[in-house]
Amino acid sequence: MNNQERLLRVIPGGAHTYSRGFDQFPSNAPQILERGEGAYVWDPEGNKYLDYGMALRAVTLGYAYPSVVEAAYREILKGNNLTRASTTELRAAELIVDLIPSADMVKFAKNGSNVTTGAAKVARAYTGRRYICIPRQHPFFSFDDWFIGTTALTRGIPSDHAASTLVFDYGNIASLEKLFNEHPGQIAGVMLEPATTLLPCPAACQHKLSYENPCHQCRHNGSNFLHAVQGLCRANGALFILDEMITGFRWHLQGAQVYFGVEPDLSTFGKGMANGFSVAALVGRREIMEVGSISQPGAERTFLLSTTHGGEMSGLGAFIETVKVYRERDVCRHLWHYGEKLREGLLSAAKDCGLQNHFSLDGAPVLMNYVTRDANGAVSMEFRTLFSQEMVRRGVLMPWITLSLAHGDHELDLTLQAARGAFSVYAKALTDGIGKYLEGPAVKPVFRRFN
Structure with missing residues (x-):
């Protein structure tokens, strides 16, 4: 029995995130990994791969970054999880509130899904309204039913669990205006990622996206899609919620909201904020976040996030140290x-x-996706798999493109050398047919109804 078979025997899907499933990788990719260091991972047989998966975008400094590991270890030695709030918990809360301009208060959790669902609950509690709006183009907000019920994977989800989630098109403000018109006074909040490979910039904008030229300095900034959504929310009494699970700690240390010059009412963070340690955060304006408070006598309570491990000190210590490294x-x-x-x-x-x-x-240099096309010019998952397969053959694991501090000039040279070899096979496959070169099944979308 190989490792993949062993995984599938004891874990539904073979991993604890569907994005790690065998159907997301070419057949020659390592079935299981042993460890990671810097920008590299190793399988149990000792094979080494330059990695661009980076723990599903959770590692931004590099695997096992020494000072972050040491910071987490120091917190473990303090007991890791105490009976009341810890000094580490307080330090971490004060740090993120000082770091993110739109944050007055924070609730920590262990998964991004927890805090996005928390944001939806806060919005409903604060406004007294029912609906949350999300863009159909954004792939994932939560493993909870309010979101998954809007995808093709509805098995096991009562239809009414997702009935209060409305879908619009990112970049098309008219599609969101339509929802506000159809549900006047009933929309609690609009939740979206600031950017994916789809950008909020207006079509007329020629601003070149770079670290030195953030969008908030662009003369077209006030007319970008995020500003339009923010204005629509303000005009209709709905909360403007940014999910910065992926954009946070990438586009800008203070979030893509600063890069794009908008002010959300609520924001969610996770993934890279603690360099792979399990930390997520819901932050927002005080008057909104205090719906989860217990310090206002006589106020009706909202049972917000209440997680045993939300204040786990090892992860929060890692977060504190990660921010320190980001700054230095x-x-x-x-x-x-x-x-x-x-x-x-x-x-x-x-x-x-x-x-x-x-x-x-596609996308900005800080968050790119590669798109592959067949001989007819149609987007092709088979050719995407072929490219990934040939990169693996040359020691580069590139299911998608995630960058880290550990990716340097040497890693760039290795990547481009591997890519040249992969592209030579790609070119042959366009002429000879992909069946001659693709060794296994093509990768599949996560959100599909049938296996």
Whole structure:
């Protein structure tokens, strides 16, 4: 029995996140990993891979970053989880409130899903309204039914659990206005990511996205999609909620909300904020967050986030140290600059192999996605799998593109060398047919109704 079979025997799906499932990787990818260090991971047989998965985008400094590991260990030696709030918990709360301009208060949790669901509850409690609006183009907000029930995966979810979630189109403000018109006085909040590979910038904007030229300095900034959503929420008494699970601690240390110059009522953070340790945060304006308070005599209570491990000291110590490293080493600048070099190198290598019409990169340099196309120019999961397969063959694990401080010039050279080899196979497959080169099934979307 191989490792994949052993995993599937004891874990539904073979992993604790569907994005780690075997159907998300080419057949020659390592079935299981042993450890990670810096920008690299190793399987149990000792095979080493340069990694661009980076723990589903949770690791931004590099695996096992020494000072972060040491900070977490020091907290473990203090007891790790105490009977009342800890001094570490207080330090972490004060740090994030000082760091994020829109944050007056915070509730910590262990998963991003916990805090996005918490944000939806806060919005409903604060406004007394029913509906939460989300963009259909954003792939994931929560494992809870209010979100999953809007996807193709509705098995096990009563239909009324998602009935209070409304869907609009990112970048199309008219689609959101339509929801407000159809449900006047009933929308509690609008939740969206500030940016994915889809950007909020208006079509007329020629502003080149970079670390040194944030969007809040652009003359078109006031007309970007995020400002339009913010204005619509303000005009209709709904809360403007930004999910910064992925954009946070990448676009800008203070969040993509600062990069794009908007002021959410509530925000959620996670993933890279503690360099792989399990920490998530719901932050927001005091008057809103205090719906979860117990210090206002006579006020009706809202049972907000109440998690045994939300104040776990090891993760919060890791968060405190991660912010320290970000400040000392200007991590976000590095992520942007490395992304710019990687973009230029990959596109140049693709062009050299005649693939400029078949391989492209969407999104800003700090958060890119590669898009693969077949001989007819149609987006192809088979060719995406082939490219990933050939990168694995050359020692690079690139299911998607996540950057870290540990990715440096040496890693860039390794990546581009592997890409040139992968692109040469890609070009042959366009001519000879992909069946001659693809060794297993194509990767599949996570949100599909049937296996």
